[in-house]
Every structure is written in structure tokens, then in C-alpha cells.
Amino acid sequence: MTETPVTGDVTESAGGPGAASRPAPVPSATPAPLASRTSGASRTSGAPADDVIRTRGLTKRFRGGQLAVDGLDLTVPRGSVFGFLGPNGSGKTTTIRMLMGLIAPTSGTATVLGESMPQSVATVLPRVGALIEGPALYGFLSGRDNLVRFDAADPTADPRTRRERVEAALERVGLSAAAGKKARAYSLGMKQRLGLAAALLQPRELLVLDEPTNGLDPQGMREIRALVREVAAEGTTVFLSSHLLDEIEQVCTHAAVMSRGRLVVQGTVTELAARAQGRLVVRTPDVAQAAEVLAAHQVGALVPGEGRVDGELGASVDEALPKLCAALVEAGVRVHGFGLERGTLEDAFVALTGEGFDVAG
Numbered sequence: 001m002t003e004t005p006v007t008g009d010v011t012e013s014a015g016g017p018g019a020a021s022r023p024a025p026v027p028s029a030t031p032a033p034l035a036s037r038t039s040g041a042s043r044t045s046g047a048p049a050d051d052v053i054r055t056r057g058l059t060k061r062f063r064g065g066q067l068a069v070d071g072l073d074l075t076v077p078r079g080s081v082f083g084f085l086g087p088n089g090s091g092k093t094t095t096i097r098m099l100m101g102l103i104a105p106t107s108g109t110a111t112v113l114g115e116s117m118p119q120s121v122a123t124v125l126p127r128v129g130a131l132i133e134g135p136a137l138y139g140f141l142s143g144r145d146n147l148v149r150f151d152a153a154d155p156t157a158d159p160r161t162r163r164e165r166v167e168a169a170l171e172r173v174g175l176s177a178a179a180g181k182k183a184r185a186y187s188l189g190m191k192q193r194l195g196l197a198a199a200l201l202q203p204r205e206l207l208v209l210d211e212p213t214n215g216l217d218p219q220g221m222r223e224i225r226a227l228v229r230e231v232a233a234e235g236t237t238v239f240l241s242s243h244l245l246d247e248i249e250q251v252c253t254h255a256a257v258m259s260r261g262r263l264v265v266q267g268t269v270t271e272l273a274a275r276a277q278g279r280l281v282v283r284t285p286d287v288a289q290a291a292e293v294l295a296a297h298q299v300g301a302l303v304p305g306e307g308r309v310d311g312e313l314g315a316s317v318d319e320a321l322p323k324l325c326a327a328l329v330e331a332g333v334r335v336h337g338f339g340l341e342r343g344t345l346e347d348a349f350v351a352l353t354g355e356g357f358d359v360a361g
């Protein structure tokens with residue numbers, strides 16, 4: 001595996017052997033990556049400054065032959081909360097690892113904050129806070145002391161204000177009370193919070209979070225969502241991966257959907273959800289009669305149910321709705337409820353890929 005040393009604020013454990021015990025990089029021992037010597041030339045011309053992440057044809061084929069990421073063209077606008085969505089094994093973490101310069105792409109390009117990766121890893125990473133598949137922690141140190149180590153590994157962090165930064169980060173992720181406990185005694189959710197705290201030690205231009213709510217209970221998930229919104233409100237672009245559709249819908253302004261290493265679609269969450277057209281739902285005790293009227297007015301895919309019937313509208317929803325409502329009433333159908341049920345991202349995903357949201361083989 002071609003791993004590039006990273007500065008202290010990127011925490012990664014890919015779950016590989018020994019990952020959890022891998023020591024955090026120490027600044028003086030971190031060799032300057034090749035990139036720092038060539039970074040002047042590595043700025044990619046033509047990448048608009050408004051795009052915080054931009055990839056073109058980004059591809060990763062692992063040595064075993066697995067094509068994990070296939071020709072990815074991703075554009076993450078500045079100021080967005082960008083959800084990177086896809087089922088297990090669809091290539092999210094592999095993409096993030098390429099973006100952070102942790103692995104080299106097989107082909108294609110990636111720019112982060114306007115600079116080429118992995119060449120500019122040394123200048124880009126200090127501007128990025130990242131949490132990738134759970135943090136690498138020292139189990140024998142307390143949560144607090146792990147953060148002190150992460151902070152000390154950041155050459156830009158002033159040691160005089162270290163304590164304050166660490167306490168503020170612990171407070172932000174709700175770990176102040178458990179900060180003295182050894183990290184090996186932390187639950188999965190507590191470890192995840194500690195990783196987030198490490199990513200939040202400094203204000204950053206970009207926060208990259210790989211499955212930030214992994215292992216958290218519903219209350220913890222809500223807290224992380226609130227935290228993401230707060231960080232975004234401070235002006236940080238947030239790029240977060242998830243396989244949870246409703247999580248993305250709740251917190252993100254933009255999203256990209258991955259399936260089997262390929263980008264299926266990207267855009268604003270509103271646009272994406274709108275692609276999954278809502279279904280017309282009529283609530284009535286006269287189900288059969290209502291279905292008949294709707295069928296006569298070109299409503300397709302009718303599904304009669306208990307006290308309701310729903311179906312698919314054609315293209316011009318705004319025109320169709322008042323006509324349908326009038327037709328139902330005219331036919332003597334007792335209409336108790338009438339409206340559109342909004343499509344979800346999951347509907348959009350299924351409509352776009354023809355697949356369920358399941359793990360690809």
C-alpha cells in the first residue's frame with residue numbers, strides 16, 4: 001500500500017492489521033513529502049477557487065484487481081455540506097483516502113483546496129480536518145492525552161494554547177466528562193467522538209468525515225448533525241460520507257451518490273430528491289372508485305390500499321393536481337386527504353440505479 005505520511009490532524013485507521021496501534025505521526029519525525037518540494041508547480045490551472053474538492057477521472061484499482069473507484073468526476077462547492085452517499089463497498093473511503101493523499105490514484109486527478117493531491121499533501125492537510133474510518137488512538141492514554149498528542153503533532157498549533165484547544169474540542173463533542181478515561185476503555189461511539197474532536201482542534205477550511213455517526217446512538221447522531229451544522233455555519237466546507245440516506249437528507253446541502261465505484265449523480269439535495277418524483281396519495285373510504293377515476297386521468301402505477309390509493313403522476317404535476325381533485329369530487333369520491341408524498345433520496349437512488357441500496361459483490 002502506498003501510504004503517504006500525514007500531519008497530525010488526519011486520523012486514519014483503515015481497519016487493517018495493527019491500525020489501531022499505529023502511532024500518531026510526530027511532526028519532527030514526519031519526512032517532508034516529495035510534494036512539498038514541487039508544490040509550486042502542482043497547482044492545477046483551471047480549477048475554480050470555489051470548488052473545494054474537484055476530481056476528474058479519479059480511479060483506483062487495488063493490486064488484487066479490484067476496481068474500487070472508477071472514473072470519478074466530483075465537484076464539491078465551497079461552503080457546502082456535501083454528502084457522499086453510497087452502500088457499503090461502493091468506494092467512499094477509497095475516494096476519501098485518495099483525496100487526503102493517503103493512497104495514490106491509479107489514474108485521474110484530484111484537487112483539494114485548489115491544489116493537486118497527493119503532490120500537495122504537505123500544504124493542503126494543515127488546512128483540512130479529517131476523520132477517516134475511526135481514529136488511530138493510543139489505548140493506554142486518556143482521551144484528553146490522545147488529543148494533546150494530536151495537537152502536538154500539528155506543527156501549526158501553538159503549544160501555549162494547547163490545553164484550551166483540547167478542552168474546547170472535548171466539550172464540543174460531549175466528551176469532557178469521559179476525557180480522563182483511557183481510550184481503550186472507550187466505546188465505539190466515544191472513539192468516534194474523540195476522532196471528531198481531533199479533527200476539530202483547529203478551525204479548518206475543509207472538514208472531511210468518513211461515516212462520522214458510525215457507532216453512535218440516535219442521540220449521538222443528532223449531536224453530530226448539530227455539530228456539522230455549527231461547523232458549516234462558521235464557514236467550513238464539510239464533506240461527509242454515509243450510507244444512511246436520511247442522515248444526508250437531514251444535514252447536507254449537496255450530495256453525490258456512488259454505486260460500485262461509479263458516481264451515479266451529484267447535485268443539491270433538493271434537486272436529487274426532486275428527481276424521485278413524489279407519489280400522489282388520495283385518502284378515501286371509496287378506494288375502488290377513486291382508483292377508477294385516477295386511472296381515467298392517466299395516473300399510472302396505481303396501488304390501492306387500506307383507506308388510500310396512490311399512484312404516479314405524469315410530468316406536469318402542477319396542472320394535473322387541481323384537475324384530479326375536481327374529478328374525484330365530481331365522481332362522488334369522499335376525499336379525506338389528497339396530496340403528494342415527497343420522494344426520498346432512496347427513491348432517487350433506486351430510480352437512478354435500478355438497484356436497491358445494498359452491498360455490491
Ligand SMILES: Nc1ncnc2c1ncn2[C@@H]1O[C@H](COP(=O)(O)OP(=O)(O)OP(=O)(O)O)[C@@H](O)[C@H]1O
Nearest residue numbers: 062064066068087088089090091092093094095243
Ligand atoms: N486495500 C484494499 N485492497 C483491496 N481492495 C480494497 C481495499 N480497500 C477497499 N477495497 C475494496 O474496494 C471497494 C470499495 O471499498 P471502500 O472501503 O472504498 O467502500 P466504502 O464505500 O467506504 O464502504 P463502507 O460503506 O462499507 O465503508 C470494496 O469492494 C473493497 O472491498
Ligand SMILES: [Mg+2]
Nearest residue numbers: 092093094210
Ligand atoms: Mg468506508
